[in-house]
Amino acid sequence: MGGLQKISxxxxxxxxxxxxACQAKNCIGYAILxxxxxxxxxxxxxxxxxAVFRKYAHRHNCVPAPIVHEVMLSGLSIGIPGILYAQQNxxxxxxxQVALRSLLSRLIGRDIAYDxxxxxxxxxxAAQFVPGKGLDAQQIQAVLKHFDVAYRDYEYTQHKKEYRTxxxxxxxxYAGVESGAGALVGFHxxxxxxxxxxxxxxxxxxxxxxxxxxxxEADLAYFHVGEGFGFIPSENWTSSFLGHDDxxxxxxxxxRLYIPADDVDYVVELLRPGIRYSGASAEACALQFLxxxxxxxxxxxxxxxxxxxxxxxxxxxxxEIVLRAVAMGxxxxxxxxxxxxxxxxxxxxxxxxxxxxxxxxxxxxxxEVSIPQxxxxxxxxxxxxxxxxxTKLTPSLHxxxxxxxxxRLPEAYYFARSPASHEEFLVVRSRLSSHVPVxxx
Amino acid sequence: xxxxxxKSPAIAKAMxxxxxxxxxxxxxxxRHERDVRNYVKRIEDGHxxxxxxxxxxx
Numbered sequence: 001m002g003g004l005q006k007i008s009x010x011x012x013x014x015x016x017x018x019x020x021a022c023q024a025k026n027c028i029g030y031a032i033l034x035x036x037x038x039x040x041x042x043x044x045x046x047x048x049x050x051a052v053f054r055k056y057a058h059r060h061n062c063v064p065a066p067i068v069h070e071v072m073l074s075g076l077s078i079g080i081p082g083i084l085y086a087q088q089n090x091x092x093x094x095x096x097q098v099a100l101r102s103l104l105s106r107l108i109g110r111d112i113a114y115d116x117x118x119x120x121x122x123x124x125x126a127a128q129f130v131p132g133k134g135l136d137a138q139q140i141q142a143v144l145k146h147f148d149v150a151y152r153d154y155e156y157t158q159h160k161k162e163y164r165t166x167x168x169x170x171x172x173x174y175a176g177v178e179s180g181a182g183a184l185v186g187f188h189x190x191x192x193x194x195x196x197x198x199x200x201x202x203x204x205x206x207x208x209x210x211x212x213x214x215x216x217e218a219d220l221a222y223f224h225v226g227e228g229f230g231f232i233p234s235e236n237w238t239s240s241f242l243g244h245d246d247x248x249x250x251x252x253x254x255x256r257l258y259i260p261a262d263d264v265d266y267v268v269e270l271l272r273p274g275i276r277y278s279g280a281s282a283e284a285c286a287l288q289f290l291x292x293x294x295x296x297x298x299x300x301x302x303x304x305x306x307x308x309x310x311x312x313x314x315x316x317x318x319x320e321i322v323l324r325a326v327a328m329g330x331x332x333x334x335x336x337x338x339x340x341x342x343x344x345x346x347x348x349x350x351x352x353x354x355x356x357x358x359x360x361x362x363x364x365x366x367x368e369v370s371i372p373q374x375x376x377x378x379x380x381x382x383x384x385x386x387x388x389x390x391t392k393l394t395p396s397l398h399x400x401x402x403x404x405x406x407x408r409l410p411e412a413y414y415f416a417r418s419p420a421s422h423e424e425f426l427v428v429r430s431r432l433s434s435h436v437p438v439x440x441x
Numbered sequence: 442x443x444x445x446x447x448k449s450p451a452i453a454k455a456m457x458x459x460x461x462x463x464x465x466x467x468x469x470x471x472r473h474e475r476d477v478r479n480y481v482k483r484i485e486d487g488h489x490x491x492x493x494x495x496x497x498x499x
Contacts, residue, residue: 096498134499154487155494167483186498201498226476266496281481288477296469355455361448388448395482397474402447415453426453427465
């Protein structure tokens with residue numbers, strides 16, 4: 001007595017699949033609707049089993065590392081760019097399971113059955129598990145581990161209230177989203193319609209990029225790593241995160257500050273394959289290296305390069321450095337170095353790139369460095385701090401030093417010389433003497 | 442404990458071989474050590490503590 005319907009949506013109508021209108025570029029998306037019917041308990045309800053829709057084609061909307069879903073429609077294989085959306089049915093899946101399916105199907109390259117998610121969840125708890133009643137945090141963690149997806153999570157109710165400001169959930173979400181992995185945000189529901197305490201969790205996979213945002217120009221946007229030590233995070237130019245809510249539908253823009261910090265109890269930053277620590281940690285480490293290097297740039301470089309002196313002024317004098325952390329494989333970084341040209345159309349030296357290509361770690365945190373006058377309006381940067389992303393990071397200086405790979409600033413690279421000497425860096429000239437485009441995954 | 446292979450010195454060595462005297466050495470002292478250590482520690486400690494979370498999402 002159940003039912004299954006597949007519906008596809010097109011920009012123009014056609015009678016037959018052979019019509020010229022029946023092409024991938026004209027397909028907006030599809031949905032599979034499923035009817036769950038259990039007469040013994042009077043359950044009879046349709047829900048969206050899965051759907052993939054192109055996101056709203058706004059130039060501000062950004063989905064890093066997008067993927068294409070292949071689906072059979074009218075006998076043709078059609079590729080639709082988008083993130084899989086699914087709705088809960090309160091029988092074998094609730095918000096947590098559908099959120100996991102949305103993000104993991106993109107990250108691991110294949111769709112995931114709810115049976116598999118629920119089997120892992122069942123095995124991770126001693127008590128009776130009711131799939132339709134959702135998952136707890138430890139079950140979510142077990143599912144991520146089962147699929148070999150690394151993550152960093154934070155439960156705010158376990159810490160002092162000030163941690164919501166010291167480590168805002170938006171920072172973890174942005175790091176996961178910007179690296180193409182995604183993030184989960186768990187919050188408690190509030191409002192007049194809420195009868196008993198409940199928590200909801202939703203997936204995020206993209207963000208907007210709003211060049212004319214006001215906040216970063218004001219002091220409000222400065223993020224403190226320590227007293228008088230911080231930076232302007234690039235997420236300040238993100239007005240909204242893109243995500244699904246299984247209660248309401250796919251591809252919503254959720255304003256970055258809409259869910260109050262006090263309402264968010266749990267956040268999970270998913271990490272790209274091969275990455276072993278949070279983008280938030282990478283930013284802090286990169287800031288320390290940048291701060292230290294900028295104080296020791298050879299005077300002949302500083303005096304003769306206007307962009308280097310602007311960068312030093314931005315950080316050391318007025319504290320207006322913009323940082324953007326992006327996780328990537330080494331080949332992505334190498335391809336980026338090969339492709340970029342500075343303002344005078346200089347390319348990087350092939351010899352430098354060839355050396356790096358042979359010796360870089362397999363996965364990297366590339367923390368891009370820019371200033372407010374360059375980053376939002378032009379999407380350009382002045383350099384990057386590259387960290388080894390492939391091994392765990394501990395708080396010790398020793399660990400952070402060993403994760404440092406290089407700093408690239410206008411006209412120069414900095415490399416740590418040896419494990420024994422903590423303070424010696426080798427400086428090699430770069431042909432890139434001014435700003436270059438930021439990385440786009 | 443997981444061993445981290447320190448890649449930067451190997452790259453520095455290769456660069457020095459390629460560029461000889463054109464590559465210079467500078468001494469750089471790391472600053473803000475306590476702030477960064479505490480910041481990273483809070484994130485890693487938070488992740489470890491979240492393993493015992495009892496939050497439920499439906």
